[in-house]
Amino acid sequence: MGRELNKLTALSVRNAAAGKHADGGGLWFHKREDGGGQWVLRVTVHGRRREMGLGSAAEVSLKEARNEAAKWRAVARQNIDPIKERERLKREAARHLHLLEEIAEDAFESRKAELKGDGTAGRWFTPLKLHVLPKLGKVPVAEIDQIDIRDTLTPIWHKKAETARKALNRLSICFKHAAALGLDVDIQAPDKARALLGQQRHKPSNIPAMAWREVPGFYGTLADESVTHLALRLLILTGVRSSPLRFLHESQISGDIWTIPGDAMKGRKDKTPDFRVPLSEEALSIVEQARKLSRDGFLFPSVKRGVISDMTMGRLMERAQLEARPHGFRSSLRDWIAEATETPHDVAETMLGHIVGGAVERAYRRTDFLEQRRNLLERWAKHVTNGAILNV
Structure with missing residues (x-):
């Protein structure tokens, strides 16, 4: 196996003629007529040959290409299609990059034009900032369910009823925003949380006014x-x-x-x-x-x-x-x-x-x-x- 691997050198890659050049173990360097090149890994999974791009030679060195090839060959040995596995891992990574705090900020930015003074007073974002994001801000929005929301808002559901109601409404907007971005979220989670939280005991009261005669x-x-x-x-x-x-x-x-x-x-x-x-x-x-x-x-x-x-x-x-x-x-x-x-x-x-x-x-x-x-x-x-x- 040792003789079949690492056939290329950094110099041979740089000076290679147009065509396909094997490094061994299924790793190939495809040199184009225009001078550019691409790393490609060939593997066989379930009796079917698959070709997996590993990046441009201008961005991925020979050593990096070999490390990537070794990683994905190991995946193929488990009878897992490395191309599908890479896509799955990308989707998983994307899910974890979209934290609730990021979605909330993006939703706020997209709605500023609808708010008085472009929302500079902070009233739209404040219920989330004070009562939701400290607990759920770092959680991927796709992983948040009605139990998380209920547990977050329970402490203020009756004591600060109006603020809690606004926070839940803002959360609903955030979930719809995340869904519009193509994230796999439970868009009904805020409504389910509302059902779990129950009827608020607090009754809103009007701001006290002075009698006009006084x-x-x-x-x-x-x-x-x-x-x-x-x-x-x-x-x-x-x-x-x-x-x-x-x-x-x-x-x-x-x-x-x-x-x-x-x-x-x-x-x-x-x-x-x-x-x-x-x-x-x-x-x-x-x-x-x-x-x-x-x-x-x-x-x-x-x-x-x-x-x-x-x-x-x-x-x-x-x-x-x-x-x-x-x-x-x-x-x-x-x-x-x-x-x-x-x-x-x-x-x-x-x-x-x-x-x-x-x-x-x-x-x-x-x-x-x-x-x-x-x-x-x-x-x-x-x-x-x-x-x-x-x-x-």
Whole structure:
């Protein structure tokens, strides 16, 4: 056998003429007319000859080719087709390269365009990052089953019900993403885990809101010209959500109109029109005061960098021993509209930036009720600043 092996040398390979050159033991060097070459191993399995490529001579040395040939000859001696075995091992390796954390990151990247601000706030990825990936991130997604998911989410299923629900929904998206990539995953595993986890005991509650009759009293306590006080006052007067208010930039205001970019509106998708907010005289006065404290064009900067956080306004109300929270002022405004005015439903809902009606109806209705909302917010400002109740 020794005489049949290792017939070639590195020099003979380099200087070989075009054609096929045997090294022994089924290893051949195929030299092409263009000067390139290929290593090929010939073996017989189940009475059938198989030719297995071992790579280009430019990338695989003679020594490496011999080592590979020896490995696959050993496989063939077990009556296993080395070509099929290599493909099987490649598929197995591919499965282990696709860890859940990799799939989750890829799924997140592919969905960024659908998320507000391209998902920079991190809310889509956070439930996975905090509660799933620490336990399952390094596990190949094809090996994760409903038991793994159940055991991972059980600690928070009832204690942090909403977060757990979001984490499970994100996992479902990840599994569908993995399936679309061609991975052999159990796409039903998240739904099976949901069945194993059972009904959540936690019942979601609405964010505490202040009764609209009590708003003037609280508004009067926001007497200084600090960023937090000014931000809360404008939040109350406009009924917008915290995020667009905190990121209010000088460029968004023109005259008495504040235009919130469509992608900053909750639940809005691409190509959604910007949302115009009419500013009352009181709101404009606050904007002028905030301009004196602005930084880089942002009217409500934080102490160090960026803009104030949602928690900053929330803590102020907490320190005042109030149950209500900043987001609740949207409910205060909506209740005032319902109980103290005779505003049509569509106008009232548009006031809060809600989408009203179906797609066809919205296609034909081009108005955003700007003037009606302007009048309403002036009346709301008068109520907030002096407690007047206008039943009109």
